[in-house]
Amino acid sequence: MIGFRTLLYKELLRFWKVSFQTIAAPVLTALLYMLVFSHVLESRVEVFPGVSYGAFLIPGLAMMSLLQNAFANTSSSLVQSKVTGNIVFILLPPLSHAEFYWAYVIAAMVRGMLVGAGVFLVTLVTVSVPFPNLLWALAFAMLGGGILGALGLIAGIWADKFDQMAAFQNFVVMPLTFLSGVFYSIHTLPPFWQAVSHLNPIFYMIDGFRYAFFGASDRSPWMSLAIVTGCFTALSFASLQMIRRGYKLRH
Amino acid sequence: MVPAISVRSLSKRYGSLQALDGVDLQVEQGEFFALLGPNGAGKTTLISVLAGLARPDAGDVRVMGHDVVRDYRSARRALGVVPQELVFDPFFTVRETLRIQSGYFGLRHNDAWIDEIIDRLDLRSKAHANMRALSGGMKRRVLVAQALVHKPPVIILDEPTAGVDVELRQGLWEFVGSLNAAGHTIVLTTHYLEEAETLCGRVAMLKQGRVVALDTTRNLLADVSGLQLQMRLEPDRLPAQFEGRARRDAEGAWVMALGRHAEIADVAVALRAEGVEVKDLRVREPDLEEAFVRIMGRR
Numbered sequence: 176m177i178g179f180r181t182l183l184y185k186e187l188l189r190f191w192k193v194s195f196q197t198i199a200a201p202v203l204t205a206l207l208y209m210l211v212f213s214h215v216l217e218s219r220v221e222v223f224p225g226v227s228y229g230a231f232l233i234p235g236l237a238m239m240s241l242l243q244n245a246f247a248n249t250s251s252s253l254v255q256s257k258v259t260g261n262i263v264f265i266l267l268p269p270l271s272h273a274e275f276y277w278a279y280v281i282a283a284m285v286r287g288m289l290v291g292a293g294v295f296l297v298t299l300v301t302v303s304v305p306f307p308n309l310l311w312a313l314a315f316a317m318l319g320g321g322i323l324g325a326l327g328l329i330a331g332i333w334a335d336k337f338d339q340m341a342a343f344q345n346f347v348v349m350p351l352t353f354l355s356g357v358f359y360s361i362h363t364l365p366p367f368w369q370a371v372s373h374l375n376p377i378f379y380m381i382d383g384f385r386y387a388f389f390g391a392s393d394r395s396p397w398m399s400l401a402i403v404t405g406c407f408t409a410l411s412f413a414s415l416q417m418i419r420r421g422y423k424l425r426h
Numbered sequence: 427m428v429p430a431i432s433v434r435s436l437s438k439r440y441g442s443l444q445a446l447d448g449v450d451l452q453v454e455q456g457e458f459f460a461l462l463g464p465n466g467a468g469k470t471t472l473i474s475v476l477a478g479l480a481r482p483d484a485g486d487v488r489v490m491g492h493d494v495v496r497d498y499r500s501a502r503r504a505l506g507v508v509p510q511e512l513v514f515d516p517f518f519t520v521r522e523t524l525r526i527q528s529g530y531f532g533l534r535h536n537d538a539w540i541d542e543i544i545d546r547l548d549l550r551s552k553a554h555a556n557m558r559a560l561s562g563g564m565k566r567r568v569l570v571a572q573a574l575v576h577k578p579p580v581i582i583l584d585e586p587t588a589g590v591d592v593e594l595r596q597g598l599w600e601f602v603g604s605l606n607a608a609g610h611t612i613v614l615t616t617h618y619l620e621e622a623e624t625l626c627g628r629v630a631m632l633k634q635g636r637v638v639a640l641d642t643t644r645n646l647l648a649d650v651s652g653l654q655l656q657m658r659l660e661p662d663r664l665p666a667q668f669e670g671r672a673r674r675d676a677e678g679a680w681v682m683a684l685g686r687h688a689e690i691a692d693v694a695v696a697l698r699a700e701g702v703e704v705k706d707l708r709v710r711e712p713d714l715e716e717a718f719v720r721i722m723g724r725r
């Protein structure tokens with residue numbers, strides 16, 4: 176347990192020491208999206224009856240930032256440790272596979288939730304949003320952060336270099352997060368793209384998270400919850416398997 | 427008593443390269459043991475397998491009786507490794523680094539011991555400095571300290587003195603010597619063979635992934651020829667009675683094996699009788715380097 180707590184503490188300290196970059200910067204980015212998109216689209220789009228576009232956008236943006244930063248935390252930490260070689264300090268001690276996994280993933284969840292909360296708070300300055308149902312909101316925030324944290328862990332273990340990492344981020348994570356209904360309801364899409372969106376697990380995280388605010392969603396929140404929980408379980412299993420085998424970590 | 431390290435029929439390949447090829451090796455508790463070999467011989471690979479950083483393809487590898495694969499947590503708890511590469515985490519200070527490393531080993535209130543290692547490795551003035559701000563030798567000291575936070579019974583140092591000044595080298599060996607005296611098993615690799623010769627009771631030599639010599643330092647030294655006399659003469663002519671015993675070395679000096687130091691006087695007398703002047707004369711004691719060169723040259 177002490178090993179797990181220490182690794183978690185180290186991972187938290189790692190991003191906290193550079194929180195300007197790891198928390199403040201993504202919050203600012205989200206605020207810019209908010210100002211630009213809500214200004215341009217405010218009068219044209221009404222997704223849910225009685226919900227302004229700006230209000231609709233806030234939970235999605237908060238969730239998107241949460242997810243991207245959860246991914247960034249595990250993946251950049253691991254790639255950095257591998258490239259500089261200081262990953263040996265974690266590989267030499269008697270940490271169990273589960274301790275390794277949960278320390279990284281929980282740190283990613285924490286960073287994601289801090290960024291998400293930050294985005295939520297600063298964007299509130301521009302539009303008001305109903306107070307969310309905390310249970311639903313936390314469930315989706317934690318599971319979403321966990322999924323992207325685990326995905327970042329897998330990518331970080333797989334990548335040998337920063338550019339491989341960047342490719343994963345730019346060609347997998349960014350498209351999935353952008354095409355998940357953050358900026359629109361997928362009901363406004365043609366049927367084909369709607370069907371494609373339903374294959375994107377991030378869609379369910381955003382949709383479920385939004386349900387916590389508006390009580391309305393594209394899909395049943397229970398179904399979203401089931402899908403998201405399933406994804407997290409599968410990714411956790413895959414990650415633990417990689418760690419157990421020492422894939423790309425122990426030669 | 428279980429051996430500190432036990433390696434049986436260990437093989438490890440990287441792609442098509444056989445890095446370790448049927449290595450058998452046993453190090454008893456309390457030994458001061460040297461692992462020698464040219465670059466690429468497989469020393470670091472062997473250490474990596476012991477530490478769980480590399481996975482063996484075949485063989486049985488144990489640290490203090492714990493299998494490094496099946497019982498990896500006990501094996502790692504028993505082992506402290508100073509890696510060959512100079513690695514560090516730039517996010518932390520020296521003390522933070524050591525505290526965190528203690529935590530990974532499940533130790534919480536370890537500051538008394540951390541203070542002691544900091545003092546013994548002369549890191550006191552840098553304890554609150556960021557790792558990034560340390561010189562190479564200082565970083566090496568922190569690596570040594572990190573390997574010791576959990577007081578491991580078995581300590582492996584992979585070229586700890588590469589790029590390290592004389593003072594630290596002496597201080598380090600004194601510290602490691604005291605750990606050995608206190609019962610810790612020490613294994614080191616080094617390319618400075620005189621270090622291994624003075625410190626280590628037993629030596630293994632690796633070549634292309636195989637153990638080519640495994641013996642006490644004393645026996646290895648006994649196997650190489652005794653004293654050697656190296657001379658430059660003017661005129662460059664050796665008295666006839668020595669001609670069969672001497673040869674020329676690479677620089678053109680005469681080299682002659684001697685049985686005893688007293689024979690030097692006989693040579694000097696014979697040279698004077700012939701009117702040959704000695705321009706330069708050196709006596710070389712047998713050393714591990716010579717044993718090493720010979721063993722590596724075989725086959």
Ligand SMILES: Nc1ncnc2c1ncn2[C@@H]1O[C@H](COP(=O)(O)OP(=O)(O)OP(=O)(O)O)[C@@H](O)[C@H]1O
Nearest residue numbers: 426440443445463464465466467468469470471472
């Ligand atoms: N991760 C790796 N992938 C591929 N080949 C490797 C890897 N690690 C080591 N090797 C190869 O295995 C062989 C043994 O390397 P090793 O590092 O064990 O040698 P060494 O005895 O420690 O040498 P040195 O004295 O230079 O440190 C070398 O040929 C090396 O190129």
Ligand SMILES: [Mg+2]
Nearest residue numbers: 469470471510
């Ligand atoms: Mg080496």
